[in-house]
Amino acid sequence: MSQEKLTPLEELGEFGLIEKINQLFPIKNDKIVLGIGDDSAAFQSNEELTLTSTDMYVEGVHFDLVYTPLQHLGYKVVAATVSDIYAMNGTPQYLTLGIAMSSKFTVEAIDALLTGMRAACTYYNVELIGGDTTTSRMGLCLSLTAIGKVAKDKMVTRAGAKNGDVLVVTGDLGGAYMGLQILEREKRVYLETPDMQPELQGHEYILKRQLRPEARKDVIDQLAELNIVPNAMIDVSDGLGSEAMHIAKASGLGCKLFEDKFPIDEATSELALSFRMDPSICVLSGGEDYELLMAVSIDDYEKLKNLPDFTAVGHTTGALDTFTYITHGGNEIKLDEVSGFKHF
Amino acid sequence: MSQEKLTPLEELGEFGLIEKINQLFPIKNDKIVLGIGDDSAAFQSNEELTLTSTDMYVEGVHFDLVYTPLQHLGYKVVAATVSDIYAMNGTPQYLTLGIAMSSKFTVEAIDALLTGMRAACTYYNVELIGGDTTTSRMGLCLSLTAIGKVAKDKMVTRAGAKNGDVLVVTGDLGGAYMGLQILEREKRVYLETPDMQPELQGHEYILKRQLRPEARKDVIDQLAELNIVPNAMIDVSDGLGSEAMHIAKASGLGCKLFEDKFPIDEATSELALSFRMDPSICVLSGGEDYELLMAVSIDDYEKLKNLPDFTAVGHTTGALDTFTYITHGGNEIKLDEVSGFKHF
Numbered sequence: 244m245s246q247e248k249l250t251p252l253e254e255l256g257e258f259g260l261i262e263k264i265n266q267l268f269p270i271k272n273d274k275i276v277l278g279i280g281d282d283s284a285a286f287q288s289n290e291e292l293t294l295t296s297t298d299m300y301v302e303g304v305h306f307d308l309v310y311t312p313l314q315h316l317g318y319k320v321v322a323a324t325v326s327d328i329y330a331m332n333g334t335p336q337y338l339t340l341g342i343a344m345s346s347k348f349t350v351e352a353i354d355a356l357l358t359g360m361r362a363a364c365t366y367y368n369v370e371l372i373g374g375d376t377t378t379s380r381m382g383l384c385l386s387l388t389a390i391g392k393v394a395k396d397k398m399v400t401r402a403g404a405k406n407g408d409v410l411v412v413t414g415d416l417g418g419a420y421m422g423l424q425i426l427e428r429e430k431r432v433y434l435e436t437p438d439m440q441p442e443l444q445g446h447e448y449i450l451k452r453q454l455r456p457e458a459r460k461d462v463i464d465q466l467a468e469l470n471i472v473p474n475a476m477i478d479v480s481d482g483l484g485s486e487a488m489h490i491a492k493a494s495g496l497g498c499k500l501f502e503d504k505f506p507i508d509e510a511t512s513e514l515a516l517s518f519r520m521d522p523s524i525c526v527l528s529g530g531e532d533y534e535l536l537m538a539v540s541i542d543d544y545e546k547l548k549n550l551p552d553f554t555a556v557g558h559t560t561g562a563l564d565t566f567t568y569i570t571h572g573g574n575e576i577k578l579d580e581v582s583g584f585k586h587f
Numbered sequence: 588m589s590q591e592k593l594t595p596l597e598e599l600g601e602f603g604l605i606e607k608i609n610q611l612f613p614i615k616n617d618k619i620v621l622g623i624g625d626d627s628a629a630f631q632s633n634e635e636l637t638l639t640s641t642d643m644y645v646e647g648v649h650f651d652l653v654y655t656p657l658q659h660l661g662y663k664v665v666a667a668t669v670s671d672i673y674a675m676n677g678t679p680q681y682l683t684l685g686i687a688m689s690s691k692f693t694v695e696a697i698d699a700l701l702t703g704m705r706a707a708c709t710y711y712n713v714e715l716i717g718g719d720t721t722t723s724r725m726g727l728c729l730s731l732t733a734i735g736k737v738a739k740d741k742m743v744t745r746a747g748a749k750n751g752d753v754l755v756v757t758g759d760l761g762g763a764y765m766g767l768q769i770l771e772r773e774k775r776v777y778l779e780t781p782d783m784q785p786e787l788q789g790h791e792y793i794l795k796r797q798l799r800p801e802a803r804k805d806v807i808d809q810l811a812e813l814n815i816v817p818n819a820m821i822d823v824s825d826g827l828g829s830e831a832m833h834i835a836k837a838s839g840l841g842c843k844l845f846e847d848k849f850p851i852d853e854a855t856s857e858l859a860l861s862f863r864m865d866p867s868i869c870v871l872s873g874g875e876d877y878e879l880l881m882a883v884s885i886d887d888y889e890k891l892k893n894l895p896d897f898t899a900v901g902h903t904t905g906a907l908d909t910f911t912y913i914t915h916g917g918n919e920i921k922l923d924e925v926s927g928f929k930h931f
Contacts, residue, residue, distance in 0.1 A: 276636055281744045281837075282674035282822060283640040285737070288632030295717055296627040297732065299685040303724045330626035341643040341685075341730045373641055380647045381725025386685045388641065388732040393629070400625045478626060493625075 249349040260353065260376050264340075267357050268364065268371040272336070275372055284339070284372035292398055294335075294391040296327035302382035309433070310426045310441075313352050315454040317359025323480065324387040325367045326458035326533045330478040331400070332466070333393035335367055340374035341386035348383070367460055397472055404475035404494035404538035410557040411473075411547060413462050413534045415506040416483055417522055420529025421514045422446070422453025448510050456533045462552060469546050473537035483556065484527035484578040486536045488566045491559055494538070500527075500557035500568035500578070527568070527581050594694040604697065604720050608684075611701050612708065612715040616680070619716055628683070628716035636742055638679075638735040640671035646726035653777070654770045657696050659798040661703025667824065668731040669711045670802035670877045674822040675744065676810070677737035679711055684718035685730035692727070711804060741816055748819035748838035748882035754901040755817075755891060757806050757878045759850040760827055761866055764873025765858045766790070766797025792854050800877045806896060813890050817881035828871035828922040830880045831901065832910045838882070841909035844871075844901035844922070871912070871925050 255263070261279065270278040277285040300320050302308060308316075325335040340360070344353070364371060369389065429441040443450060458478070466473070475490045483500070491498035505526045515522040538559055539547065547553040557568070566578040599607070605623065614622040621629040644664050646652060652660075669679040684704070688697070708715060713733065773785040787794060802822070810817070819834045827844070835842035849870045859866040882903055883891065891897040901912070910922040 276739075276742070277744060281746070282671035282820075283638040283677065283733075283735070285636045285638050285675065285742060288635070288637045291632070292629045293632045293637070294627040294629050295681070295683055295732075295734065297683040297685050297718045297730070299687050299719045299721050299728075299730060301687045301721055301723050301725070301728070304687075304722055327626040331629065333627065337639070339639055339641040339732055341641050343643050343645045343648075343728060373639055375641045375643045375730075377643050377645055378648055379645050379725070379728070381645070381723070381728070384643075384645070384687060384723070384725070384728045384730075386641070386643060386719075386728075386730030388639075388683055389627075390639065390734075391627070398621075398629060400621060402625070476626075 249351050251346065252344070252348045252350055252353065253346045255350050257376055264357060264371070267361050270370060270372070272370050275337070275370060278372050279374070291392040291394050294328050294331050294333045294393055295388060296324060297386065297388045298324045298327070300385040302384065307430065308383070309430050311454060313355035314359035317356040318363040318455050320385050320387055321360050321363035321367065321369070322456055322458045323533060324389045325369060326478045326480070328389050328391035329458050329460060329463045330476050330535060331393055332397050332463060332472065332476060333391040335369045335389045335391040337372045337390040338364065338369045339388045340371055342374070342376045343379035343384040345380065345382065346378050367458065399473050399476040399537070401475050401477050401490050401493035404490050404496055404559045405540065406496055406559055406561045408474055408538035408540060408559045409544040409555050410487060410490070410498060410500065410536060410559065411539055411544065411553050412479065412483065412506065412536045412556050413459050413552050414532070415508040415511065416479065416532050416534060417515065417525035417529045418449045418452035418508055418511045419456060419531035420525045421511050422449040424518055425450065425514070426453065446510070446514070448508060449514060452532065456531065458533055459535050462535055465550070465552065471539065471543045471546060473539045473543070475538040477536050479530070479532045479534045479536050481530045482526070482528040483536065484568070484581055487557065488578055490536065490538055491566055494559065495563060497560040497562035497565035498557060499560055502568055502570050504554060504556045506554040506556070524581055527578065595690065596688070596692045596694055596697065597690045599694050601720055608701060608715070611705050614714060614716070616714050619681070619714060622716050623718070635736040635738050638672050638675050638677045638737055639732060640668060641730065641732045642668045642671070644729040646728065651774065652727070653774050655798060657699035658703035661700040662707040662799050664729050664731055665704050665707035665711065665713070666800055666802045667877060668733045669713060670822045670824070672733050672735035673802050673804060673807045674820050674879060675737055676741050676807060676816065676820060677735040679713045679733045679735040681716045681734040682708065682713050683732045684715055686718070686720045687723035687728040689724065689726065690722050711802065743817050743820040743881070745819050745821050745834050745837035748834050748840055748903045749884065750840055750903055750905045752818055752882035752884060752903045753888040753899050754831060754834070754842060754844065754880060754903065755883055755888065755897050756823065756827065756850065756880045756900050757803050757896050758876070759852040759855065760823065760876050760878060761859065761869035761873045762793045762796035762852055762855045763800060763875035764869045765855050766793040767875070768862055769794065769858070770797065790854070790858070792852060793858060797875065800875065802877055803879050806879055809894070809896065815883065815887045815890060817883045817887070819882040821880050823876045823878045823880050825874045826870070826872040827880065827900065828912070828925055832922055834880065834882055835903055835910055838903065839907060841904040841906035842901060843904055844912035846912055846914050848898060848900045850898040868925055871922065
């Protein structure tokens with residue numbers, strides 16, 4: 244633990260905190276007529292569709308402050324929230340932020356959290372326009388609402404997949420989940436033997452996947468350049484299995500995935516095996532990778548298939564309510580037996 | 588305590604909960620292209636300004652489930668959130684909802700909460716378009732973002748008051764705070780003597796002010812009919828004193844209030860005295876009344892002054908950073924010595 248002097252939030256006060264947020268997030272977009280500080284924010288709209296998406300992040304459920312640097316947490320919650328706007332093929336523009344936290348939280352801690360949020364807002368080009376700050380007797384709870392836009396004919400929902408579409412996923416999967424396993428292991432070691440240094444070296448990639456993931460803004464830009472509008476799309480927040488089922492169900496179809504095709508980084512794979520876990524199950528059920536899963540026509544897939552960021556992992560089928568994956572050994576397994584994150 | 592069989596939330600599951608929310612809040616507005624269930628909601632915008640406002644409500648801070656019926660709580664959080672949109676002279680249209688709650692919460696409890704929210708959404712004509720549901724190890728935490736609209740030349744911020752404007756407040760003040768005192772007293776009695784029946788009779792008005800307040804949609808309608816656009820406006824969520832200071836500070840002015848003019852319901856006044864509290868201090872610092880405080884020109888005040896819903900309580904002054912009230916006895920007291928709700 245550091246010995247530097249820390250300042251309890253009580254000393255700053257609510258208005259001091261709002262002032263700090265105002266300074267860290269100056270308004271630049273001239274469509275924003277009114278930012279933080281009044282009853283509402285106000286912005287000029289236009290003829291495109293407006294998109295909104297809300298995410299909550301609760302201490303002890305979504306993050307553990309024992310091993311989560313607050314600056315990374317700030318970055319991650321913004322990235323995870325705007326990821327939902329990208330998953331509509333949209334562009335995030337504005338963000339509102341609710342923070343509930345104990346008054347024993349330090350000002351230095353809130354600075355780190357906000358600094359991470361600001362870095363993400365800068366990278367994704369979104370502006371914080373309002374929110375609410377309050378105390379909590381129950382740890383840190385963050386609520387973010389992203390507002391964005393999309394042209395009417397470019398919006399991509401979960402529901403538009405056609406029978407025989409290729410299911411394409413970006414990046415690699417399972418890394419964020421294995422990052423979590425490492426952090427949980429080191430936490431257990433730390434609690435038992437506080438003097439022990441955590442063994443995190445060599446795991447930089449998967450730790451970054453867990454602690455400071457990126458939303459695939461770059462993928463949305465690539466799709467636009469290639470003039471591709473996927474038939475359906477979703478971000479991979481709960482694992483490939485449940486996301487593929489979401490697209491198939493919403494589109495009135497079935498789906499079939501192929502374990503052979505799962506994009507798994509070597510570090511993820513090796514670590515999973517060292518934990519005696521099946522890397523493919525980490526892909527199907529792991530979650531928090533914030534990659535994009537899309538259903539595209541065969542023609543569009545031809546334009547994507549040689550690009551390094553895209554991997555075909557399966558296809559939709561006409562077999563309504565049948566969601567399966569084919570194992571390395573050729574067996575067909577039901578996805579709902581292995582997939583999904585249970586919140587309650 | 589009721590003996591009926593209750594269902595743990597675990598049995599419903601996250602998707603069951605989302606389905607329930609979907610059923611309770613069917614989409615009616617044809618501007619909403621996409622409601623709950625995809626990554627984002629999507630709605631058609633227009634040339635007016637879009638307003639957004641976010642509020643968080645945390646168990647143990649903003650409400651106590653010992654004495655708060657969940658149906659009322661659901662109604663109240665929606666009313667309190669849209670109140671910020673009315674305070675801009677706007678019309679709320681859409682709502683997003685984040686719920687974090689323990690999996691031990693019952694399905695009957697969530698039904699009551701959502702039913703109250705739905706009643707408020709119906710009354711204020713807003714539609715729930717999305718959100719997030721998650722578990723919490725730390726009690727119930729609700730985050731609501733209201734989105735609304737206002738014509739560019741009709742938006743009212745805190746910052747437009749002119750020197751010599753009349754400060755006009757709607758309804759009566761202090762009631763919600765006294766309602767809270769009654770409920771806290773009965774809770775203490777209940778904890779000491781569980782068999783005792785709570786003494787709530789005769790306090791219906793102030794209990795309603797605390798448990799099921801209304802946002803002043805009707806006042807916004809009246810202002811429009813009278814063709815009045817206030818120079819500045821704010822909703823009274825933290826007490827008259829701090830709200831008057833917010834308007835004065837944001838407008839680069841001072842303000843002076845008059846205790847003689849404070850609108851206090853007889854029930855509030857009597858109860859405050861029985862608690863040995865000063866009713867005027869309840870008005871200045873009590874909060875949660877969700878009335879509107881506005882700064883209007885003398886000419887506009889002439890149109891309002893005979894209407895029962897509006898009371899002049901003071902005026903703005905040219906004395907920058909001087910915020911006072913004149914007591915019954917004629918003394919001038921600084922508002923920042925008596926006002927405001929300290930969150931941290």
